[in-house]
Amino acid sequence: MLHIRLEQSLQHASRQRTKVAIVFIDLDHFKRINDSLGHSSGDSILQQVALRWRQILPANDSLARISGDEFVAILVDVESVSQVSFAIARLMEALETSFKLIGETYPVHITASIGVSLFPDNGLDVAVLLRNADTAMYRAKEEGRNTYRFYTAEMTTAAFEYMWLANALREALNRDELRLVYQPQIDLQSLNWVGCEALLRWQHPEKGSISPVKFIPIAEQSGLIKEIGIYVLKKACVQTKSWLDNGVNIGRMAVNISAAQLQDPDFVRVVQAALETSGLSPQHLELEVTEGTLMGRAESNIEQLEQLRHIGIHISVDDFGTGYSSLSYLKQLPIDKLKIDRAFVKDIPEDVNDMAICSAILALGQALDIRIIAEGVETNQQAEFLRSKHCHEAQGYLYSRPIEAGEITRLFLDL
Ligand code: C2E
Ligand code: MG
Ligand code: MG
Secondary structure (H helix, E strand, O other), X not given: OHHHHHHHHHHHHHHHOOEEEEEEEEEOOHHHHHHHHOHHHHHHHHHHHHHHHHHHOOOOOEEEEEEOOEEEEEXXXXXXXXXXXXXXXXXXXXXXXXXXXXXXXXXXXXXXXXXEEEEOOOOOOHHHHHHHHHHHHHHHHHOOOOOEEEOOHHHHHHHHHHHHHHHHHHHHHHHOOEEEEEEEEEEOOOOOEEEXXXXXXXXXXXXXXXXXXXXXXXHHHHOOHHHHHHHHHHHHHHHHHHHHHOOOOOOEEEEEEOHHHHOOOOHHHHHHHHHHHHOOOHHHEEEEEEHHHHHOOOHHHHHHHHHHHHOOOEEXXXXXXXXXXXXXXXXXXXXXXXXXXXXXXXXXXXXXXXXXXXHHHHHHHHHHOOEEEEEOOOOHHHHHHHHHOOOOEEEOOOOOOOEOHHHHHHHHHHO
């Protein structure tokens, strides 16, 4: 029936030169109602919701339930986007009054996530319009639920790109397309080399190099981060051990750890295994965890970090200043180092606010007795400013870009 009505609406609209809005609606957390109150309560909610919506939709519009808690409304005679927004606002408002269930003491609240596609703007046939409305609904879910989104072409591009990247990344692991580059970290007073950060690179045979900023989030979402994380840790430990054995003391090897890796209850064992198989001592390993990850306050994350720190591994807080650190909490965390985010370094000396933020972070580090490293240092002026404020270490293009292992060896031996 929905398909027939849609076909008719599209034909009618193209004759009248009006638009049709396909409104894809999914109730939020409907499963919880079924699970907690039982299926007959769930059924009753679905009926009540449908009734409320039917009462507010104009007679020419249609409403269908297409599966479990999914509805599609067809809005006809649409002349403007604002007309559609208005209609959707009314659908959402209709849910604001709570629902009563027979035999239940407490009323139930429910919200919906809604995606909209427009004929002819977002597609000319039923299948495409439904798919695009569905995609927009997913976006509404992603962006916090109880909201609506209009379909945009970028959503399809983004969805395609995501799928492509997730598949290609899986192959990349098997095809050995991932490798590490290393960026030196230096002591600002002595200018001695104190460490290296391992940074992941993906060289795709056709697409060229793909940035970690793009593929790490996809690895996290698709669960591949566990395997990738193991690869990075092993590789970085083996490389560091091999340098040490050849008289190249690069200091500590800093390895980036993403939130998803820390959530793995096996994480401590993964790190220990990397140390054991490579023979690297924990004193040469540092783990970089972002501020956001640490401040999530997941106790199990902190416990794992404490255990790792206990065996001599250093923990540093990456991208410091970009999250929302609770300063009183900071002191209780198992951390050795704060990494001032590049955002606060890049506009020194033009931006006085950034300089004030750097100074404040440095003062904080001194007060709490935590080492500070500035990342993204590109000019001598930046290095001078940081040194004058007693920043301990720096990393950035001024000293070296991230480079291949072989180049690190050469750079080190030239020093
Ligand atoms: P990050 O850990 O904050 O790494 C610093 C980023 O700044 C690196 O980008 C580095 O190449 C870049 N950078 C260093 N010095 C300068 C400079 O002077 N100027 C400028 N403009 N940029 C500089 P990259 O390598 O693209 O990495 C981006 C992010 O990807 C990293 O941020 C990190 O969050 C993530 N990442 C990289 N490798 C890994 C990894 O092995 N595992 C995980 N979980 N994340 C990784
Ligand atoms: Mg880092
Ligand atoms: Mg950083």
